[in-house]
Amino acid sequence: MYRLHIANKNYSSWSLRPWVLMRQLDIPFEECLTPFESDSNWSSFRTFSPSGLVPCLEDGERVVWESLAIVEYLAERHAGIWPTDDEARAWARCAGSEMHAGFSPLRSLCPMNCGVRVRLHAIPDALAHNLARLDELWQQGLERFGGPFLAGETFTAVDAFFAPVAFRVQSFGLELGAPSIAYVERLLALPAMQQWCQAALDEPWREAGHEAEVQESGTVIEDLRRLS
Numbered sequence: 001m002y003r004l005h006i007a008n009k010n011y012s013s014w015s016l017r018p019w020v021l022m023r024q025l026d027i028p029f030e031e032c033l034t035p036f037e038s039d040s041n042w043s044s045f046r047t048f049s050p051s052g053l054v055p056c057l058e059d060g061e062r063v064v065w066e067s068l069a070i071v072e073y074l075a076e077r078h079a080g081i082w083p084t085d086d087e088a089r090a091w092a093r094c095a096g097s098e099m100h101a102g103f104s105p106l107r108s109l110c111p112m113n114c115g116v117r118v119r120l121h122a123i124p125d126a127l128a129h130n131l132a133r134l135d136e137l138w139q140q141g142l143e144r145f146g147g148p149f150l151a152g153e154t155f156t157a158v159d160a161f162f163a164p165v166a167f168r169v170q171s172f173g174l175e176l177g178a179p180s181i182a183y184v185e186r187l188l189a190l191p192a193m194q195q196w197c198q199a200a201l202d203e204p205w206r207e208a209g210h211e212a213e214v215q216e217s218g219t220v221i222e223d224l225r226r227l228s
Contacts, residue, residue: 002029003058005048007036009200010225011210013112013164015055016196017067018074021160023192025080029057036207068100071157082158083151091144092151092158095137099161106130110168111213114200115225118172118218131174134165138180148186155190163187167197172218202226 004022006015022029034044034054042052049056049065057064057073064073075081083089105126123131141150141158150158166187168174176184187193204227214220 002027003032004029005032005034005045005054005056005058007034007041007045007054008203008205008207008210009033009196010114010203010205011036011112011207012054013107013167014053014067016112016164016167017160018055018057018070020163020190020192020196021071021081021157022074023195024155024160024190025078027074027078035205036210038208067161068097071096071160075157080154081156083145083154083156085145085152088145088151091141092156095141095150096158096161098137099165103130103134103165106134106165106168108213109217110172110174111210111217112164112167113171113210113214114167114197115223116171116214116220117222117224118214119221120172120218131176135176135180138162138183139177142179142183148183150183159187163193166193200225 002022004018006012006019009015019031021027032048037044045054046052048058048063050063051065053065055065055067055070057070059073064070071081083092105124109120109124109127138150145152147153149155150162166184169176169181169184170188188197201224203225
């Protein structure tokens with residue numbers, strides 16, 4: 001059985017991608033969670049990950065790291081990771097890669113923190129541009145391939161790459177067009193996403209660096225975590 005190494009569910013957007021994909025597609029795996037540390041995670045994460053980062057997938061003696069590489073590794077072994085239609089699959093890979101490599105202002109100004117609701121101090125131009133592109137990209141996929149997911153009728157890897165954004169939209173009250181908001185609600189309602197969120201709310205850990213990132217961007221108006 002696969003072993004998937006992840007970090008805190010409340011914070012780790014990169015970990016969420018392969019986790020939600022595998023859960024939603026019923027690919028069995030053992031979850032191995034190592035919490036973030038205040039100073040550096042490198043030493044503890046290096047015990048299982050060559051890069052010292054999460055996520056990291058173990059398949060027997062083989063180790064695969066980086067979320068995009070993990071997804072492609074799984075796609076070689078399991079049906080349904082990417083759309084079967086050539087056009088939809090090409091678009092999905094482009095959109096997933098764009099999310100993997102881009103949207104830096106969205107990542108830095110709206111870090112994933114499932115358990116809080118935040119009022120942003122401001123929406124800088126760079127974040128506004130990211131949101132406009134996100135809205136454009138999502139609506140393009142939904143219209144072009146008919147929904148309800150980005151590349152058609154079923155949840156695939158491209159949706160997994162944007163799953164952390166759904167939590168960001170919820171936490172920071174980000175404004176998008178009606179079709180995009182409906183898509184966010186659809187993602188948040190998935191059983192795997194609800195399972196992840198519940199576990200995030202129940203986590204006992206608070207990591208100062210991740211908490212400070214939220215405070216720099218806005219005012220926390222609600223904290224839903226069980227031990228807050």
